[in-house]
Amino acid sequence: MRPDSDCHLAINTGYPNEYDRAHERTGSFIMIHGVRGSVGCLAMSDARVEEIYTLCDAALTAGQKSFGIHIFPFRMTPERMERSKAEPWWDFWVNLKEGYDWFENKGIPPKWVVRDLRYSFR
Numbered sequence: 001m002r003p004d005s006d007c008h009l010a011i012n013t014g015y016p017n018e019y020d021r022a023h024e025r026t027g028s029f030i031m032i033h034g035v036r037g038s039v040g041c042l043a044m045s046d047a048r049v050e051e052i053y054t055l056c057d058a059a060l061t062a063g064q065k066s067f068g069i070h071i072f073p074f075r076m077t078p079e080r081m082e083r084s085k086a087e088p089w090w091d092f093w094v095n096l097k098e099g100y101d102w103f104e105n106k107g108i109p110p111k112w113v114v115r116d117l118r119y120s121f122r
Helices: 018-022 046-061 077-084 089-105
Strands: 010-012 031-033 111-116 118-121
Touching: 010 046, 018 111, 031 046, 046 077, 089 118
Parallel strands: none
Antiparallel strands: 010 031, 111 118
């Protein structure tokens, strides 16, 4: 959590996570932040980042040790997935959709591990 960010609040996404490291991806400090412009981060309006930041801060203040961040490329509805079949990231998105559907059906974020270079949701 970076309240002193030049980008009006920022939250580090934890990149690279276990999945990214398994795929030998490197880097750091991919942030969710305000001030709409960005190169490589997830920028949004100041109002939206304030909402997200406030929820995360409240969880930590209440004693929660950490929080997970689940990021999807788009709303993974059947119609939107159908339009994406020719995209080079299709196989990855199909894997992500398993976690997306878990949340949509159960209303809670899934726990995940990486097995055989894929997310496994539980």
